Amino acid sequence: MAEHSEHGDTTRLTVPGVAPRPPAPSRACLVVIAGEAIGTRVDVGEHPLRVGRGHDCDLVLAHPSVSRRHCEVWCAPDGCHVRDLGATNPVRINDRLLAHGPSAPLVDGDLVVVGNCILKFIGAGSVEARYHEEAYEVATRDTLTGLHNRRHFLDVLDRAIVAARRGRRPLSLAILDVDHFKRINDSLGHLAGDAVLRRLAALLRAQVRGDEAIGRIGGEEFAVLLPGADLAAGAEAGERLRAAVAAAEVRAAEGAGATTISVGVATLGTCTERSGLLRAADVALYAAKDAGRDCVRTSGPSPAGP
Numbered sequence: 329m330a331e332h333s334e335h336g337d338t339t340r341l342t343v344p345g346v347a348p349r350p351p352a353p354s355r356a357c358l359v360v361i362a363g364e365a366i367g368t369r370v371d372v373g374e375h376p377l378r379v380g381r382g383h384d385c386d387l388v389l390a391h392p393s394v395s396r397r398h399c400e401v402w403c404a405p406d407g408c409h410v411r412d413l414g415a416t417n418p419v420r421i422n423d424r425l426l427a428h429g430p431s432a433p434l435v436d437g438d439l440v441v442v443g444n445c446i447l448k449f450i451g452a453g454s455v456e457a458r459y460h461e462e463a464y465e466v467a468t469r470d471t472l473t474g475l476h477n478r479r480h481f482l483d484v485l486d487r488a489i490v491a492a493r494r495g496r497r498p499l500s501l502a503i504l505d506v507d508h509f510k511r512i513n514d515s516l517g518h519l520a521g522d523a524v525l526r527r528l529a530a531l532l533r534a535q536v537r538g539d540e541a542i543g544r545i546g547g548e549e550f551a552v553l554l555p556g557a558d559l560a561a562g563a564e565a566g567e568r569l570r571a572a573v574a575a576a577e578v579r580a581a582e583g584a585g586a587t588t589i590s591v592g593v594a595t596l597g598t599c600t601e602r603s604g605l606l607r608a609a610d611v612a613l614y615a616a617k618d619a620g621r622d623c624v625r626t627s628g629p630s631p632a633g634p
């Protein structure tokens with residue numbers, strides 16, 4: 329913390345010591361600083377990260393000035409590299425045009441111009457990476473629960489859909505909604521409601537495994553992404569989450585009823601787009617509410633639910 333001391337009409341800042349800073353992130357990343365998907369940050373590793381307009385890209389920049397497969401970026405032991413994949417508007421690194429074919433080195437701070445978008449390359453361990461890390465946290469986390477916020481969860485969902493299609497793997501989505509949540513707010517106040525949401529979020533996060541992801545996508549609505557899960561496995565996961573909440577007996581106040589959740593599950597396949605998947609999970613959630621709440625329903629034939 330800094331101390332202030334007055335000297336005439338100037339203020340001198342006394343810094344008593346340098347507080348320990350969190351370590352800089354160890355992975356290189358690309359941050360979109362202008363154009364489509366501004367604010368998006370993706371880690372760059374050994375596996376080439378494909379950038380383009382096509383939905384099979386790892387970083388999708390949905391603008392006509394961007395080619396379907398525009399360029400790829402990767403980091404190897406000898407450094408990080410970018411390669412133009414034959415883009416109609418060739419890649420520029422800072423003010424330099426990149427030739428098609430051979431790769432070019434990327435160093436910390438380089439600006440990669442992809443159509444109308446500008447990506448900033450942040451090298452592993454860069455001091456600036458910390459700033460982007462924090463900005464990224466602010467932009468992607470829900471402030472109440474610390475989970476992915478809606479916008480970011482939908483980005484994660486988009487990428488998972490691309491990966492599932494590319495790898496021909498199943499992918500399911502569970503939407504979880506707190507039952508009769510309005511009653512908690514109405515009887516005990518908004519702060520009590522917030523505390524319940526925080527406790528549920530922590531509890532659900534502890535249940536999420538491996539490459540699953542969880543976000544808060546609405547006021548009292550959470551969503552869990554289940555890569556590799558078909559509808560039956562998705563229903564099982566939904567039931568696991570429902571049962572965990574029921575067993576924890578989260579109460580807004582002493583003597584209040586235990587909080588329960590209803591869960592709707594849908595799988596990629598019958599629905600092929602993000603909007604269809606969300607809609608199908610939502611319809612299943614309404615079916616769970618209609619069935620009396622505290623249960624799981626799936627889109628289509630339901631293999632689960634007490």
Ligand SMILES: Nc1nc2c(ncn2[C@@H]2O[C@H](COP(=O)(O)OP(=O)(O)OP(=O)(O)O)[C@@H](O)[C@H]2O)c(=O)[nH]1
Nearest residue numbers: 505506507508509510511513518519521522547548
């Ligand atoms: N405390 C708190 N309440 C919120 C927040 N966001 C939304 N809500 C409240 O969540 C409640 C949602 O109520 P409804 O959509 O009627 O649903 P419900 O009472 O949970 O009933 P069912 O979903 O039918 O079981 C409303 O009272 C909103 O004001 C929030 O961040 N904090």
